[in-house]
Amino acid sequence: MDLLLSLPVLSYFSGSLTSWSTSLNLLFFYMTWSTLVLSHSPLEVEIVGVAALRAALWLVPSLFFLAFDTLLPSLAENIKHNGASALPPRDVKALGKTAGLALFNFALELGVEAGMSLGLTTILNNSVFRTSTTLPLPWQIAKHLALLFTGREILTYYIHRYLLHGHPAPALHLFRYSGSSSSSSSKSKRTRSKPKYKRSLAALHSTYAHARPAPPYSLLLKADHPFPYLLHRLAPLYLPALALHPDGLHLLTYLLFVALVTLEETLALSGYAVLPGIVVGGMARRTAAHYATDKGNFGSWGVLDWAYGASVGGDVMGDLRDEAEKHRVRERGERKAGEVGGLVSDGIDGLRKGKRSGRTRKGKGGNGE
Incomplete structure (x- = not known):
C-alpha cells in the first residue's frame, strides 16, 4: 500500500509551466523514484504502477461516465454518438455482470503481466525493464514511445481484424478458389481459409464485446471474454515493450506508455461525440462506428484502417x-x-x-x- 500511495509517475509528467515549480517537481519526483527503486523490486514497481495507472485512468473515469449516463440520460444522449442507443443499459443485473467481467479482466491482465515479467526476469537473469535511479532523457522517451505506439497499432490491427473478427489473413488468400471447381473442393478451401481457433475467437469476441450493436461506454473496454481480451489489449501493449528490451526500455517510459494508452482507450470507448481534438475525437467516432456496425475500424489510431480501406464512418486522413x-x-x-x-x-x-x-x-x- 505504501508503494501505491507514493508512486509518483503522474506527477513527473504533470509539472507546472513555471520553471521553478517544474524544477521542484522534478527534484521531488527523483527523490521519490529513487526511494521506490532502492526499497522495492522492479517487478513490484512495475505491477503496482500499472495497477495504479489503470485504476486512475480507466476504472475511476469509467464509473464516473457510467453514473453520468445513467443518472442524467436525457443530457447524456445529446452528447453521445447515435444518441439514446449509446446509453448503457438501465438493468442493474446486466450492469453488474458487465462490471464483474471488467474487474475480472482487470485483475487477470495484471496477473498475466506479472507472471510473464517474473518468468522473463528468471530466464534472462535481468529485469524486463531498466529500473534505475537514473531518469530517461526526453529524446529517449520520445523515441521509445514512437516505437511502442507503432508496434501497438500494427499488432492491434492484425489481431483485431484477422483473429477476433475472423477475416482471412492475407497469406490465406492463396487458398481461395476462383473459377469452375467442385463444391467439395470449394468447401475445403473455405475451411482452410478460416481455421477453427479463429472462428472460436471471433465467436467469443462477438458474443461478449459486441453483445449489443450500439456505441460503447468506457466500462466495456475490459468487458470481453478473457482470451480475446488478452489478445486485443495486453498483447499489443506488452509485446512491443519486450521487443525494446535489448534497447534498454526504462520502466518509467513503459509506465508513461501504459498511462497514455489507458487514457486513450477510456476516452475512445466513452461514446461521447464532444471529445476535443482530431486524435481522441476521431478515435471515439471510429470506435463507436465499429461497435455499432461490427465492421471496420480495427486499429487504434486508424492509420492501417485507412491504408487497407477498412475505415467506417470516416478515416483518420479525413480528420x-x-x-x-x-x-x-x-x-x-x-x-x-x-x-x-x-x-x-x-x-x-x-x-x-x-x-x-x-x-x-x-x-x-x-x-x-
Whole structure:
C-alpha cells in the first residue's frame, strides 16, 4: 500500500509551466523514484504502477461516465454518438455482470503481466525493464514511445481484424478458389481459409464485446471474454515493450506508455461525440462506428484502417484534412481580424491627429485676434 500511495509517475509528467515549480517537481519526483527503486523490486514497481495507472485512468473515469449516463440520460444522449442507443443499459443485473467481467479482466491482465515479467526476469537473469535511479532523457522517451505506439497499432490491427473478427489473413488468400471447381473442393478451401481457433475467437469476441450493436461506454473496454481480451489489449501493449528490451526500455517510459494508452482507450470507448481534438475525437467516432456496425475500424489510431480501406464512418486522413481546414479558416479569420483592427487603429489615430491639428489652428487664430 505504501508503494501505491507514493508512486509518483503522474506527477513527473504533470509539472507546472513555471520553471521553478517544474524544477521542484522534478527534484521531488527523483527523490521519490529513487526511494521506490532502492526499497522495492522492479517487478513490484512495475505491477503496482500499472495497477495504479489503470485504476486512475480507466476504472475511476469509467464509473464516473457510467453514473453520468445513467443518472442524467436525457443530457447524456445529446452528447453521445447515435444518441439514446449509446446509453448503457438501465438493468442493474446486466450492469453488474458487465462490471464483474471488467474487474475480472482487470485483475487477470495484471496477473498475466506479472507472471510473464517474473518468468522473463528468471530466464534472462535481468529485469524486463531498466529500473534505475537514473531518469530517461526526453529524446529517449520520445523515441521509445514512437516505437511502442507503432508496434501497438500494427499488432492491434492484425489481431483485431484477422483473429477476433475472423477475416482471412492475407497469406490465406492463396487458398481461395476462383473459377469452375467442385463444391467439395470449394468447401475445403473455405475451411482452410478460416481455421477453427479463429472462428472460436471471433465467436467469443462477438458474443461478449459486441453483445449489443450500439456505441460503447468506457466500462466495456475490459468487458470481453478473457482470451480475446488478452489478445486485443495486453498483447499489443506488452509485446512491443519486450521487443525494446535489448534497447534498454526504462520502466518509467513503459509506465508513461501504459498511462497514455489507458487514457486513450477510456476516452475512445466513452461514446461521447464532444471529445476535443482530431486524435481522441476521431478515435471515439471510429470506435463507436465499429461497435455499432461490427465492421471496420480495427486499429487504434486508424492509420492501417485507412491504408487497407477498412475505415467506417470516416478515416483518420479525413480528420487531418478537416483539422487543417479549420486551422486555415482560423488563420484567415485572424488575418482578416488583424487587418480590420489595423484599419480601425489607423482611423482612430487619424481622428486624434485631426482633433489635435484643429485645436492648434484654433489656438493660433485666438492669439492673432
